[in-house]
Amino acid sequence: MEQKNITGYEKEYETKDHPDIKGVQIIEGKNNFPISWLNQQGYCEYQIYLEYLKGIETVATPEMTHGSKIHKQLETIFKEDSTPATFEEAVEASKETASMSRECMVVSPEFGIRGYIDEIWMKPDEIVIIDDKPGRTPYFSTMNQVRAYALAYKSMTNDTRTIKSALRERGTENLFWIEIFTPEVEKEIKFTIERVHGLLDGSRPFVPTKNPNKCRSCRYKRYCEHYKKE
Structure with a gap:
């Protein structure tokens, strides 16, 4: 596959930062949150409240630091051998010749919603959207994250090709989970996204996890009113 380095977009949006919620932007008059939050939402919604509404900052975990390092290394290597193209040019060209972008x-x-797809394969007959994760377990939260990337891509392009969402073991070529972005999957991820918007506009409450194992490993536990020491 040809390697395309996405350098820009033909369409520009009216954007401004949300006055009260860190990380939320107002794009075309509507709240817009990072797709990566869906991973957090599936783990514990209250993390979103503590980090972005209350503004609590914590030190990045070693796993987070390691993941960011690998991402940067792969992106640097990719750019060395890729051809610059706008997003629209890459999508159109892929209808004839397969390409990949990071x-x-x-x-x-x-x-x-908005976010960065780790890797996308654009083929004449299908689009494969890949998110790299540590380990080989397809958690509901990570599946939702990559499904939202697929929804955003479809929303931007109205692409009629088959769209697939995939999770890959970080640092390998192992696609350990893949599914077709069907109308049923699309309906489910839209429901989850609307729930997050409800959290942000105050129409729905943030529900903390009831899993004590998640609480014990949470980097926000010292700030969380729901955390119960054992």
């Missing part, structure tokens, strides 16, 4: 940004004002 750190591809997607923005959907329609659904109020």
Whole structure:
């Protein structure tokens, strides 16, 4: 596959930062949150409240630091052998010739989400959207994250090709989970995204996890009113 380095986008959006919630932008008049929050939401919604509404800052875990380092290394290597192209050019060209891109940004004002796809394969007959994760377990939260990337891509392009969402073991070629982005999957991820928007606008409460194992390993536990020491 040809390697395309996405350098820009033909469409520009009216964007400003949310006055009260860190990380949320207002794009085309609607709240827009990072797709990566869906991973947090599936783990514990209250983390989103503590980090982005209360503004609590914590030190990054070794796993987070290691993951960021690998991402940067792979992106640097990729750019050395890739051809610059706009997002729109890459999508159009892939209808004839297969290509791949890394750190591809997607923005959907329609659904109020945005984020960077770790890797995307654009083939004449299908689009494969890949998110790299440590380990080989397809958690519901990580599946939702990559499903939202697929939704944002579809929203931006109206692409009629088959879209697939995949999770890959970080640092390997092992796609340990993959699914077709069906209308049923699309309906489910839209429901989850709307729930997050409800959390942000105050129409729904943040529900903390009831899993004590998650609480014990949470980097926000010292700030969390729901954490119960054993």
